[in-house]
Every structure is written in structure tokens, then in C-alpha cells.
Amino acid sequence: ASGSTAEEALSELKEAWEAMKESYRKHNEAIPVAPTRKEYSGQFNVRIDKRDHKALAIEAAKVGLSLNALIAQKLHQAVIAQRESDADTAI
Template sequence: MKKNVQYYLELPYNIVIRKIDDESGQYYYAHVLELDGCQSHGDTPEEAYENLMEAMEGYIEVKLENGDPIPEPAGDEKYSGRFIVRLPKTLHKRLTLEAAEEGVSLNQYVVYKLSK
């Protein structure tokens, strides 16, 4: 199957839209996580999204014209829900004590802390 612009636009890419308030004013910044450099902005989240869709179309067209690879969205099957983290002994101790204080396992406590 030949993959064209429409094929890629219909894929469930991960899009992030953030409110920005800096020296140039207040606006919304949007980008596609899997497509490095594919970004846009707008005065509202909706405008940022619409502008991003236009940018994404142009981004994909250029990649296809140049024969460059286009990453597809990462599927959920790629994630097991498990990863290993190394941390200082003092932090390990502190987290273990805090988890005990809350009456939960260290794993549950770390998930809680990360999800905040």
C-alpha cells in the first residue's frame, strides 16, 4: 500500500497543546510528539490545532517528496507499564518511609507521585 499524505493525517498522532504566557504575549503552542519539528501556534487552542493540522500536512508532503521516513504514532502495545529507575539510596529510603506512612506499597506510592 502506498502511503500518502491522507494516510498519515488519519493516524492517531499524539498532539500536545500548551498555553504559553511569555514576553510575546499569551498564545497556544501545539506540536506532534512523533514528528520532530512539526509545530504551530494560535490565539486559542482550536486555532493552534487547526494551524498544526496545516503544518502537519506540509511537513508530511515535504517528507514524502524527499523520500524521508515518517514516524508513525507509537501504539499502546509498545508499553508494558513497567520500567526500571535507578535512584540515590537516600531517595529510595525516603520514598519507602513515605509509602509506609501512607500505608501503601512503594510501587503504588511512586505511581501516585508520578501521576500528580
Template sequence: MADKNLDYYLSLPYTITLMPDTVSGGYVATINELPGCITQGENVEEAIRMIEDAKRGWIEVALEDGQDIPEPARAEDFSGKFNVRVPKSLHRTLVEKAKEEGVSLNQYINYQLARSVGTGRETESIR
């Protein structure tokens, strides 16, 4: 799309993150791809309504100022594959742990990554 306008950006599936506000109550909402786009509401519904308003304002100001507006990543941007170099000692330990569990190294690492990412997060992302 050559002429990207407000309606174009508002139609994109930006990622909204909601976090409980442990200090004053309610919820804090941010849009991950738009730095500084943040608001809060007394409940989830209000926080989502408020972040949509904040997103509109953020994009309007960026368009007026001629700033680049980040777009959300697309699902096709992620292949599900990546290469990681690790020390030989860690590689050995991972192989040994995978054997103990009776699974492949790939399955073991996938499980550990998923477990780590899902632990202790008190945020919720919405697309």
C-alpha cells in the first residue's frame, strides 16, 4: 500500500499487553510495537478501550510528524526455526538430560523453552 493512512494502521493487528497494576489497582495496557503507547483502566474492558484510544492518538501524532510507524510482525515472519550456539559443556548436559527423559534433544529443548517462557509472567498479550 503506497499511501498508508490512519485507517490502514488502525486495521493492523498490533499486540496489546495487559498487566495488573499492583500499586494503584486496575490494569496497565501497552502496545508492544508502538513505544510509549500506554494507558490504564480500572478493569480489563476499560484498559482495552483506553489502549485503542491511545493507539489512535499515537498513530495520528506520528503521521502528523512524519515519523515511521512500526507495523506488527506477521506470522510468516517466524519460521519456527533458529540456530543457537552453546558451549560444548551445555550441549553435553542437554543431551544427557534429554536421554534421561527419553526424548530427543529437540523435544527436550522445546519443552524447557516453553516452560521457561510461560513461568512467572503476569501479563497477557492480545492480537
């Protein structure tokens, strides 16, 4: 942006970003998000209803996975589905 004031430059940047997003939508591409500098360990604790815990443990045993692996798989699938849904609604 090359505005003669900070406000003009910011306005130009906003316009450029809106044009870029429109181009992504036009080409049916996902709009990129800014990367985060925070590093994640890949671990967190979550409390769930004990009936859900039992049902998930039984499901994990049936499919030959650890409870942790089953939950990780389900969360990953949910994240992917949400990204696809977000991309569809961004168009």
C-alpha cells in the first residue's frame, strides 16, 4: 500500500485483501489464514460425559484402536469437515 497517510495505506491494504479474497472465491480456492507463532504440543485434556467415554472406549476396542487414537481420528475428521464447510460458505 502506498497511501500518503497511514490511514490511506491501511484502506488500500483492506481493499487489496478484499480483492484477493474475491479472487480466491472466484477460483473456488480456500482463503488462506495467517499462520500463528504459537507452538502446540498436540496434547490437551478434555472432560466428557462418562456415558460418552464408555461408548467411545467400546467403539475403539471394536475397531482395534486405542481410545486416544480413535478420538484423534474423529477430531481430525471433524476439523477437515469444518474446513470444507467453511470453504463452501466462503464462496
